[in-house]
Amino acid sequence: LGAVAWRYAVAGVVGKPSPSAATTATPAVLAGVDGEVDGDVRPVLLARGEAPWSRVVLLPFGQTDERPRAVVKVPRRPQHNPATQREHQSLSSVRDRLPPDLAVTVPMALGLRTWSGLSVSTESFLAGRPLAFAGAPVTGRLSSAAQLDGAVDWLIDLHRATRSTDLVAGDAAASEIVDNPLRRVGQLLGLQGQWAETLIERFGIARAGTCSVPTVWQHCDLTPRNMRWDGRHHAVVDWEVARVGPALCDLLYLLLHWSWQGLPSFGDDHAAVFRRVYLSADGDPAAQAGFQVRRYCSAFTMDRRLVAPLLLSMLTQQALDRAHRVQDCGGAPAGDDNVYADLIDQMATGSDRLAAWSRS
Structure with missing residues (x-):
């Protein structure tokens, strides 16, 4: 089960049915779901995460x-429900843009229906173990550096295939x-004074002049836990917060959540x-992160003056997503511990300590 659901807490498992249980009805939440689950099936029930959402x-x-x-x-x-519905729509939109060899690395949306007032989505299962899973078998296992190279290769391929309009950094649209x-x-968050305006003046997109800003399909939760490796290919799951947005942000998020040797987890x-990834001038992991950022920027001919504005953009979008989720649950975003x-x-x-590669 760990190979399938490493990041989940197992709330209950229905074991192999006995002969007397062979006629047990399919659970109501699965009844009527696409033919993928027809027949005598038993579900593994996973309760993912601790947050209300x-x-x-x-x-x-x-x-x-x-x-x-x-x-x-x-x-x-x-x-x-809207988040589940958006993910279902996003999977279809993203896969429609991908060549066949890349489309198989993204789940296929199989169906969306309503059960007891809840939106129930069905998607294809992608094989492989999470990159973050330390218990992966030796066969087909990659070193951490090779894993990161492969993950960034996959991301570059995704963003090349889904690239849409390029914006100009100094324009209103950007x-x-x-x-x-x-x-x-x-x-x-109830932040007073000129908090936002001061940050925009220092790190806003206009500081990059007339640089071109590619827009792509962003995953927006690209972590080693959501990336799969089956011994040959990378694949990515959990597209709940995917959207179209500036290139590079997914990579900056991935580097922040990577399993760096000698560092605690995020x-x-x-x-x-x-601090170690983005506010260190040299040494690992800043050096490895800088190499991947340069490689990505080269693939899209992006000026590295965009790194600081897009780093701020990534942190901002994550902070905003969390604030909206807290608000949707009836909470007060201003009272939440918003790490972003x-x-x-x-x-x-x-x-003043932003890594040199983010300023050059």
Whole structure:
């Protein structure tokens, strides 16, 4: 089960049915879902995450199946239906843009329906173990450096295939998608004074002049836990917050969440990881991160003056997404421990130490 669901907490498992249980009805939430789960199936029930917006995932297995026939996702509350619906639509939109050899690395949307007031989505299951899973078998296993190279290769291929309009850094359209979300974060978190305007003046997209800013399909939660490796290919799951946005942001997020040797995980000490990756002039992991940023920018002919504005943009969008989720659950974003807002402040206070590769 760890190979399938490393990042999930197993809430319950229905074991191999006895002969007397062979006629047990399919659970109601699975009834009527696409033919992928027809027949005598039993689900593994996974309760993902601790936050109120975390979803429940069902993996239906037949009696002799070695892998799930599909992945069924259900929000815990009706107010989170839109996120499930958006993911379903995003999967279709992204796959439509991809060549066949890349499309198979993204789940296929199989169906969307309503059950007890909740949106239930079904998508294909992707084989492979998460890159973050330390228990991966030796066969086909990559070194950490090779894993990162492969992950970035996959991301470059994705963004090349989904590239759409290029914006000009100094234009209003670029400011709308890069700078304006910071103002909304300031409002939601109750930050006083010129907090957002000061940051925009220092790191806003206009500081990159007339540089071209490619827009692509962003995953927006690209971590080693969401990337799969089956011994030959990378694949990526969990497209709930995917959207069209500036290139490079996915890579900057991935580097922040990478499993760096000698560093705590992002969840254990986000401030320390941010300092070592983005506020260190030399040494690892800053050197490795800088190499990957240069490689990505070269692939898209991006001016590296865009790195600081897009780093701020990535942190801002993550802070805004969390604030909206807290608000949707009836909470007050201003009272939430928003780690990405903390990192925005850390970026501001440590701007003189921004890694040299992000300023050149």
